[in-house]
Amino acid sequence: MSLKRQRGERAGLTREQVLDAALELADESGLAGLTMRGLGARLGVEAMTLYHYVPNKEALVDGMVERLFTAAQPAAPDPDWRAHLRGYAHDLRTALLRHPGILPAVVRPAVTPATLDAVEGGLRTLTGAGFPLGTALDVLNTLTLFVLGHAAAEVGISASDGPGSPTWLASLDRERYPLILESVRSGAGTDDTARFAFAVEALIGGFSLHNR
Amino acid sequence: MSLKRQRGERAGLTREQVLDAALELADESGLAGLTMRGLGARLGVEAMTLYHYVPNKEALVDGMVERLFTAAQPAAPDPDWRAHLRGYAHDLRTALLRHPGILPAVVRPAVTPATLDAVEGGLRTLTGAGFPLGTALDVLNTLTLFVLGHAAAEVGISASDGPGSPTWLASLDRERYPLILESVRSGAGTDDTARFAFAVEALIGGFSLHNR
DNA sequence: CCCCGCAATCTTACGACGTAAATTTAACGC
DNA sequence: GCGTTAAATTTACGTCGTAAGATTGCGGGG
Numbered sequence: 001m002s003l004k005r006q007r008g009e010r011a012g013l014t015r016e017q018v019l020d021a022a023l024e025l026a027d028e029s030g031l032a033g034l035t036m037r038g039l040g041a042r043l044g045v046e047a048m049t050l051y052h053y054v055p056n057k058e059a060l061v062d063g064m065v066e067r068l069f070t071a072a073q074p075a076a077p078d079p080d081w082r083a084h085l086r087g088y089a090h091d092l093r094t095a096l097l098r099h100p101g102i103l104p105a106v107v108r109p110a111v112t113p114a115t116l117d118a119v120e121g122g123l124r125t126l127t128g129a130g131f132p133l134g135t136a137l138d139v140l141n142t143l144t145l146f147v148l149g150h151a152a153a154e155v156g157i158s159a160s161d162g163p164g165s166p167t168w169l170a171s172l173d174r175e176r177y178p179l180i181l182e183s184v185r186s187g188a189g190t191d192d193t194a195r196f197a198f199a200v201e202a203l204i205g206g207f208s209l210h211n212r
Numbered sequence: 213m214s215l216k217r218q219r220g221e222r223a224g225l226t227r228e229q230v231l232d233a234a235l236e237l238a239d240e241s242g243l244a245g246l247t248m249r250g251l252g253a254r255l256g257v258e259a260m261t262l263y264h265y266v267p268n269k270e271a272l273v274d275g276m277v278e279r280l281f282t283a284a285q286p287a288a289p290d291p292d293w294r295a296h297l298r299g300y301a302h303d304l305r306t307a308l309l310r311h312p313g314i315l316p317a318v319v320r321p322a323v324t325p326a327t328l329d330a331v332e333g334g335l336r337t338l339t340g341a342g343f344p345l346g347t348a349l350d351v352l353n354t355l356t357l358f359v360l361g362h363a364a365a366e367v368g369i370s371a372s373d374g375p376g377s378p379t380w381l382a383s384l385d386r387e388r389y390p391l392i393l394e395s396v397r398s399g400a401g402t403d404d405t406a407r408f409a410f411a412v413e414a415l416i417g418g419f420s421l422h423n424r
Numbered sequence: 425c426c427c428c429g430c431a432a433t434c435t436t437a438c439g440a441c442g443t444a445a446a447t448t449t450a451a452c453g454c
Numbered sequence: 455g456c457g458t459t460a461a462a463t464t465t466a467c468g469t470c471g472t473a474a475g476a477t478t479g480c481g482g483g484g
Contacts, residue, residue, distance in 0.1 A: 010432065010479065036471065048472075049433050057471065104319050108368035111376040116389060123391035133391065134400035141401055142411040149361010156320035164323040177328060179335035179345065188346035189353055199354040205421045206414030222450065222461065248442065260443075261462050269442065 011045050015053045018043065019063045026064070026101030034061075034101070062110075064102050069110040071095050074118045081129040081211075082204050085143060088122060089200045092147045100155040109144050130211055139207050146203065154192045166190070225255060227265045231275045238276070238313030246273075246313070274322075276314050281322040283307050286330045293341040293423075294416050297355060300334060301412045304359045312367040321356050342423055351419050358415065366404045378402070 021042050026034045036057060040047040054060045072095030075087040096103060109115060119140055126136035162168065169184045183189060233254050238246045248269060252259040266272045284307030287299040308315060321327060331352055338348035374380065381396045395401060 013432090035469085037469085045432095046434055047470095048435085051472075052432060105316075107316050107364045108376075109365070111380075116384070116392065120389050120392055123395070127391065133395055134398065136391075137395050137401040138407055138410045139414075141407055142414065145362050145365045146358050146411070148365060150357050152319045152364075153321070153357045153360060164320075168323075172328070177332050179339065179348075180328065180332055183335070183345055183349050186346065189349040195350055195353055198350045199358070199415075202351075202354060202415055202418030202421070203411075204418065206417035209414070209417045225461090247440085249440085257461095258463055259441095260464085263443075264461065 011043065011049070013043060013045065013049075013053060015063070016067075018050060018053045019060070019067050022060055022064050023067065023099045023102065027099055028101070030101060031104055036060075061102065061105050064099075065106050066110045066112050068095060068099055068102065068106065070112050070114040071098070072114070072118075074114060074121060077121050077125060079125070079128070081125050081131075082208075084122065084125045085139070085204055085207075086200060088118065089143055089147050089196075092144070093151050093196060096147070096151040097154065103152045103155050106148060106152060109148065132210075135210050139210075143200075143203060146199065150196055150199065154196075225257065225261075225265060227275070228279075230255065230262060230265045231272070231279050234272055234276050235279065235311045235314065239311055240313070242313060243316055248272075273314065273317050276311075277318050278322045278324050280308060280311055280314065280318065282324050282326040283310070284326065284330075286326060286333060289333050289337060291337070291340070293337050293343075294420075296334065296337045297351070297416055297419075298412060300330065301355055301359050301408075304356070305363050305408060308359070308363040309366065315364045315367050318360060318364060321360065344422075347422050351422075355412075355415060358411065362408055362411065366408075 018039070022034060022039055025039055025042055029038070036047040036050055039060075040050055043050075050060070054063060072092050075084060075091050078084040078087065096106065122140045123133065123136050126139060127133055131139065157164070166184055169180060172181055174181055189195060230251070234246060234251055237251055237254055241250070248259040248262055251272075252262055255262075262272070266275060284304050287296060287303050290296040290299065308318070334352045335345065335348050338351060339345055343351065369376070378396055381392060384393055386393055401407060
């Protein structure tokens with residue numbers, strides 16, 4: 001990456017290289033630090049060159065998001081629908097957290113061959129387990145949106161130590177917020193991974209009510 | 213709003229007026245259309261004037277988000293914890309959807325007196341219903357993050373008719389995606405409000421497993 | 425082998441953005 | 455009235471996305 005070329009030598013980029021470099025840059029410098037000029041520099045190329053691989057910056061970000069979703073390998077189909085959903089949620093979260101830089105820009109699930117396969121596979125498992133098709137779709141949409149929101153919030157929260165941080169919360173009025181203070185003191189709710197697992201289990205437990 | 217003044221006449225703004233005008237502008241023109249100059253114009257003032265009410269644009273957006281959360285009046289404490297959670301989720305979603313313009317920027321819950329009250333109240337109801345404190349916190353965090361993610365995705369999805377739209381999905385390969393096509397044909401999963409309610413019920417159902 | 429068309433890359437330029445610095449103007453206590 | 459302070463403006467700078475056009479390398483048909 002970013003090798004210097006002789007005068008007039010070609011860089012030989014591909015769209016995938018551009019998108020991957022953009023993901024790296026966003027992870028290092030944040031969304032605001034993702035610049036056409038900066039991305040060009042990282043690839044050893046002028047900014048305008050990038051417009052041969054991407055029509056504009058919005059499309060660049062869209063491509064990055066697509067790449068993120070595509071990187072989540074579809075969970076192996078599991079006849080146990082609970083295990084299938086657990087695996088799907090876990091894998092999707094892991095893929096999303098691999099590139100926290102663009103997560104703030106992921107406000108909707110991307111539609112790619114990979115995600116379509118994941119949905120189709122999920123529908124097959126769920127309907128096979130007795131869920132009506134409409135319910136199965138609601139289940140998958142609900143779970144996907146939850147994973148998205150949770151992952152985005154995880155990277156959003158961790159960066160700050162202003163309002164909301166444990167030390168900040170510890171200075172609250174103990175008359176008014178006794179339970180919050182007790183929670184902070186006991187260190188509850190600070191483990192993102194544990195909270196995620198808790199939530200997934202709750203959702204699966206709730207979905208079970210539609211299956212008998 | 214935006215009344216023209218005589219030369220040298222004062223505008224007499226307040227921070228709240230600035231934030232509310234910013235919310236309006238973001239709703240009309242999107243996040244990219246939210247500009248210091250544009251916001252100034254809407255208030256009948258030069259861009260630099262806004263810096264007397266807000267240190268920079270990032271703080272402006274933060275203030276808008278805070279205002280959004282504060283506008284969600286805390287749900288009336290309900291001894292029935294299920295009803296309490298239902299009301300909380302519904303009210304928060306309604307408040308968030310009232311200003312779709314900044315929702316893409318809401319990647320984490322804001323910490324304000326209003327939200328602290330909501331959390332404390334929720335903890336009181338849940339612990340009163342027999343939940344351990346740590347579990348109660350997980351329940352509230354899970355529900356809040358879900359509402360955030362769902363609301364953000366709702367406004368993100370609705371705007372597009374490219375990939376992911378019903379008409380686009382209808383042209384998929386029927387050998388490979390039979391269940392997705394059947395879902396589209398039956399119009400399943402298109403009602404955001406219904407899906408939200410479904411998800412909230414599922415979560416509450418799952419939470420119930422920790423309460424007996 | 426040459427040359428020509430195409431694809432990749434670079435150069436230059438423009439308008440809009442966020443905001444620093446300095447300046448002007450209005451409002452208010454003494 | 456007068457100085458002080460807060461509110462608003464003016465001017466300016468650096469950076470951004472990107473339009474337009476020029477330039478350079480490469481591969482195939484004479």
